[in-house]
Amino acid sequence: MKVNGVPTRSIWSLDDGQRIGIIDQTQLPFCFKKVELSDWREVVDAIATMKVRGAPLIGVTGAWGMVLAIRDNPEDDAIHAARSELIASRPTAVDLQWGVDQIVTAVMPYCPRERFRMAVKMAETLTQANVLANRAIGTHGARVIAELYAKKRAPVNILTHCNAGWLATVDYGTALSAVYIAFEQGIPLHVWVDETRPRNQGLLTAWELEAGGVPHTVIADNAGGHLMQHREVDMVLVGADRITAIGDVANKIGTYLKALAAKDMDIPFYVAAPSSTIDWSIQDGKHSIEIENRNGDELRYVKGLDAKGQVTEVEIISPLTNVENPAFDVTPARLVTGIVTERGVCAPEFLTRLFPEGARRRTRW
Numbered sequence: 001m002k003v004n005g006v007p008t009r010s011i012w013s014l015d016d017g018q019r020i021g022i023i024d025q026t027q028l029p030f031c032f033k034k035v036e037l038s039d040w041r042e043v044v045d046a047i048a049t050m051k052v053r054g055a056p057l058i059g060v061t062g063a064w065g066m067v068l069a070i071r072d073n074p075e076d077d078a079i080h081a082a083r084s085e086l087i088a089s090r091p092t093a094v095d096l097q098w099g100v101d102q103i104v105t106a107v108m109p110y111c112p113r114e115r116f117r118m119a120v121k122m123a124e125t126l127t128q129a130n131v132l133a134n135r136a137i138g139t140h141g142a143r144v145i146a147e148l149y150a151k152k153r154a155p156v157n158i159l160t161h162c163n164a165g166w167l168a169t170v171d172y173g174t175a176l177s178a179v180y181i182a183f184e185q186g187i188p189l190h191v192w193v194d195e196t197r198p199r200n201q202g203l204l205t206a207w208e209l210e211a212g213g214v215p216h217t218v219i220a221d222n223a224g225g226h227l228m229q230h231r232e233v234d235m236v237l238v239g240a241d242r243i244t245a246i247g248d249v250a251n252k253i254g255t256y257l258k259a260l261a262a263k264d265m266d267i268p269f270y271v272a273a274p275s276s277t278i279d280w281s282i283q284d285g286k287h288s289i290e291i292e293n294r295n296g297d298e299l300r301y302v303k304g305l306d307a308k309g310q311v312t313e314v315e316i317i318s319p320l321t322n323v324e325n326p327a328f329d330v331t332p333a334r335l336v337t338g339i340v341t342e343r344g345v346c347a348p349e350f351l352t353r354l355f356p357e358g359a360r361r362r363t364r365w
């Protein structure tokens, strides 16, 4: 997608895989800053501190982190140690483990001095594959939006939560890819953007939509139910951090409440994600998916611009008050109307029909 008219991706490789470039997303929407990482431990830090974020993007970033680790030490023990550390940097999004393991699986059959070259090749493939998958997700998702427009003959109001745009992937996004493509096709639409406390990823969504000229309105997280009751929402469309084999969906905290309200009002609730987000090894999301608990400071402090236009942080909760900060929740498959993947859209229970090979897939490392 474009930033100030310049085609930009959220991650890119430099010097034949010796370094990677990223956008420091902790600075957005206030400041657009690119950063270069040349050591795999810097990659671990960038993922843990959410300089890069969004399940598909951290999957590809983890893959590049593994490339840098293999460059430094291509022996088996070092690879396994770096793999464990990279995967532990964020536990909920399964794409991270997937991306790291794609590299490990690709290099292990080779002798150590061949491994870096093979790792770079695989990381380039994964990066490009993510772009193509997201574009395909967008095409399938846009068809769903077009069908709603055909029935309504008035702008389609889409509610989204968190950021499932190009910043959360290599390019295009997942949920927002559908929005971008529908908008390109001339379908009248408007996006309700959940602010998404405490990290306010909704402001990244608003930043993206503003840059793309897509009509949108930011709302407080708690406003969605009210808007749904008053028929101001035609569909909910979100991304995912992990989808189980039966279609339970882990996504940013607050998604479950939107799904409940949508069910109550009979509003379609769609989830858009590439197949790298599907964890075929688990069924029941509520009991099997590890939910990341993040630092309470994310709740205690709010970041913004001061009167002089400088980025500043203020404390809004007493240090004596306990806080709890689960970062994700699980929406059960029964509340999900459809899952939009690179192969098409299906009801959650039919995921294995779209990906028959999925049920057979097992992690090797």
Ligand code: MRU
Pocket: 052, 053, 054, 055, 056, 161, 162, 163, 164, 165, 168, 169, 174, 201, 238, 239, 240, 241, 251, 252, 327
């Ligand atoms: O904690 P984050 O910002 O990494 O959260 C991930 C997300 O961006 C969302 O949950 C998103 O909807 C899925 S990723 C496209």
